[in-house]
Amino acid sequence: xxxxxxxxxxxxxxxxxxxxxxxxxxxxxxxxxxxxxxxxxxxxxxxxxxxxxxxxxxxxxxxxxxxxxxxxxxxxxxxxxxxxxxxxxxxxxxxxxxxxxxxxxxxxxxxxxxxxxxxxxxxxxxxxxxxxxxxxxxxxxxxxxxxxxxx
Numbered sequence: 432x433x434x435x436x437x438x439x440x441x442x443x444x445x446x447x448x449x450x451x452x453x454x455x456x457x458x459x460x461x462x463x464x465x466x467x468x469x470x471x472x473x474x475x476x477x478x479x480x481x482x483x484x485x486x487x488x489x490x491x492x493x494x495x496x497x498x499x500x501x502x503x504x505x506x507x508x509x510x511x512x513x514x515x516x517x518x519x520x521x522x523x524x525x526x527x528x529x530x531x532x533x534x535x536x537x538x539x540x541x542x543x544x545x546x547x548x549x550x551x552x553x554x555x556x557x558x559x560x561x562x563x564x565x566x567x568x569x570x571x572x573x574x575x576x577x578x579x580x581x582x
Contacts, residue, residue, distance in 0.1 A: 435496040439463065440488075440525075441470040442499055442516040444506035448472035450532055450553075451502060488516075492523045499525045503550070504532040508541060517542050 443451050451472040470476040478487050499520040507513050521543040529550035540546050551564045
């Protein structure tokens, strides 16, 4: 089995940037390192300057154990770029976690994702369930980073 670096790719609409900044802050607070996160709305996690965005992303999909985090919203489904990201992740059979941003409902999920996979609804009033569902996303990448650092 090939040993690829573990990374998170946050697929989102730029119109939802404020949510993504807060989400990246949360991931960093629980121990995920920014060099493991790609999020184009967060300068420290953005695609490097001078890179062709599509070539760089294709390389990440091919050379990383990439876990895609979808930030589903009406804005997401209105963006050609995010739908392209969804398609690329589907083709590469990436693991993924879906977040429904506030105001977005399960019945609006569409595209090439498995609609039977549990997603995390950020405006879920049940905070205990929300915390339990967030834990595996961050823990997987925190543990992966610790393993790589120990090599």
